[in-house]
Amino acid sequence: MNNSSRYTVAIHVLTLLAYCGPNPLTSEFISGSVNTNPVVIRRLLASLRAAKLVSSQGGPGGGWQLLKDPKQITLRDVLIAVEGGSIFPLHSSAPNPRCPVGRTIQSLLVGPFQSAQDAMEQDLNRTTIGALVKRAKASSE
Amino acid sequence: MNNSSRYTVAIHVLTLLAYCGPNPLTSEFISGSVNTNPVVIRRLLASLRAAKLVSSQGGPGGGWQLLKDPKQITLRDVLIAVEGGSIFPLHSSAPNPRCPVGRTIQSLLVGPFQSAQDAMEQDLNRTTIGALVKRAKASSE
């Protein structure tokens, strides 16, 4: 598993976009909230754009906007957008095929890994960006 | 070897230890099956030893042995041993506390993240190292 905070930051950014309404936000502004570099935000949003969650616009008044209703974006959608495929990557270099365990272990793990990921994604589907925005607004009062 | 495959390699190694019976295996032998460096195996097994899953022995005839019945080791145990705490790390640097989203997002995510991880771990608990060994032996016939 990639122990990076990409996923958390992605949720943060989408929540911020939804929180600040329909007007576009620049990567520099967003980086001020996340407390990181604008380029990191751009690269992260590029993968979210590939997942059709956001759009980018250049020039003055440009920036990033949501393409979907925040209530329709679940944490599962975000996870898939930033992590791509499986949460549990297999060996980066193939195991030894001459070992009875090495040549079968990957095929044996596909099932349990997929099952565990499905269980997790089903749980993540229960939370939407819209719900996070609602709670954030409630907390800021 | 990518850090992200630590979990898969850990399962591989434990399965191999269980497969090869009670006799200890050296890190060099194990690395031959995983197809990586012996030191990587040692460091990985060090964390499994900290979790009381394996023991190490120096000298001739030494190596690594399981400390528990393979049927009693679940994939969840392995995950906790190698990943430690949470699957979804929060921001590496704290978000901007002056932003209403930044100062609340982390506390808002703790719940959903914990819930999703619980769901995943519950699913991982269904598979044991013993079951993997059984399937590996069945496949090699």
Place this chain on the structure above:
DNA sequence: GCCAGAGTACTCGGATAATCCATGTCCGAGTGCGTACGG
């Protein structure tokens, strides 16, 4: 024949170099607005 001791081979464990990935910095490409000029 039996025991003690040294020697040797084997394994883990830690320290140090090399490599890889993520992050940060810089500059170019494109866009939209404002302004100035000409009709």
Place this chain on the structure above:
DNA sequence: CCGTACGCACTCGGACATGGATTATCCGAGTACTCTGGC
């Protein structure tokens, strides 16, 4: 007064350094077996 063309500020996007982390290599510490010499 109106329309057009130019210039400028702003933003994203990609190319090139930089830093930290992971990995690989090397050497030392400890252990068990084996061989040898003495009793």
